[in-house]
Amino acid sequence: MGFSQHYEPALRELAAVCGECGRDPEAVSLMAVSKTVGPDQVAEAVAAGCRLFGENRPEQLSLKAELFPQVSWHFIGNVQSRKIGQIVRFADLIHSVYQPHHLAKIDKAAEEAGKVQDILLEVNVSGEKSKSGLAPSDVAAAAQECFGFEHLRLCGLMTMAPQGDLAEARECFAGLAQLKREIELSLPSQDAAAFTELSMGMSEDWPQAVAEGATIVRIGRALFSDDFSR
Numbered sequence: 001m002g003f004s005q006h007y008e009p010a011l012r013e014l015a016a017v018c019g020e021c022g023r024d025p026e027a028v029s030l031m032a033v034s035k036t037v038g039p040d041q042v043a044e045a046v047a048a049g050c051r052l053f054g055e056n057r058p059e060q061l062s063l064k065a066e067l068f069p070q071v072s073w074h075f076i077g078n079v080q081s082r083k084i085g086q087i088v089r090f091a092d093l094i095h096s097v098y099q100p101h102h103l104a105k106i107d108k109a110a111e112e113a114g115k116v117q118d119i120l121l122e123v124n125v126s127g128e129k130s131k132s133g134l135a136p137s138d139v140a141a142a143a144q145e146c147f148g149f150e151h152l153r154l155c156g157l158m159t160m161a162p163q164g165d166l167a168e169a170r171e172c173f174a175g176l177a178q179l180k181r182e183i184e185l186s187l188p189s190q191d192a193a194a195f196t197e198l199s200m201g202m203s204e205d206w207p208q209a210v211a212e213g214a215t216i217v218r219i220g221r222a223l224f225s226d227d228f229s230r
Contacts, residue, residue, distance in 0.1 A: 004048035006223045017207045033220030039067050054218055058083040065090040085109045088117050095158040095199050098122040098134045110151035120158040120199055125175045131160055136179055143183050156197030161205055169205040173212035
């Protein structure tokens with residue numbers, strides 16, 4: 001099966017889930033996580049109408065973004081200090097910022113690139129030791145620190161839920177959504193206007209994320225693999 005045979009049903013399912021939740025499907029972006037596929041499969045996805053892709057390695061981000069500049073590229077992997085310049089050059093949105101010392105480096109790289117870099121703060125809502133991210137109690141302070149940089153724009157929050165239990169995943173997503181609401185209340189109106197994104201939900205659990213307010217769902221296997229079924 002080609003990408004379109006997965007993508008079109010996924011869009012229909014997303015619209016149906018949004019309808020069940022009373023949400024506008026246009027309010028939720030479906031990201032194709034292309035980290036496991038090559039340029040040929042990305043080309044097929046672009047031809048099928050996909051316009052948002054996510055990569056977790058700077059080298060693959062730069063390679064594919066240069067080949068396909070007509071679509072939007074997000075960075076969803078671990079941010080390494082020495083790779084920040086490369087990430088900033090090609091990423092429209094960085095989902096995985098959680099180390100405070102990276103903020104100044106991202107700001108400097110963005111200034112050098114002549115842009116304002118949109119970022120999300122990654123939050124470890126579940127508290128799993130295997131996952132990176134800020135503790136929920138540290139997010140408000142990190143958000144305030146972001147607003148001290150001229151070339152950063154904080155656009156929201158991101159998390160990864162525990163795998164294998166959809167009820168637990170939904171609880172995790174609800175926690176992130178509540179945290180976003182709390183932070184919004186503390187922001188000046190101009191900062192709150194940009195603080196709109198909740199990146200949460202993957203191939204196994206994205207409907208639960210949509211039900212809790214996700215604005216970006218990150219789907220890889222369900223789009224690119226014939227072997228995966230949710």
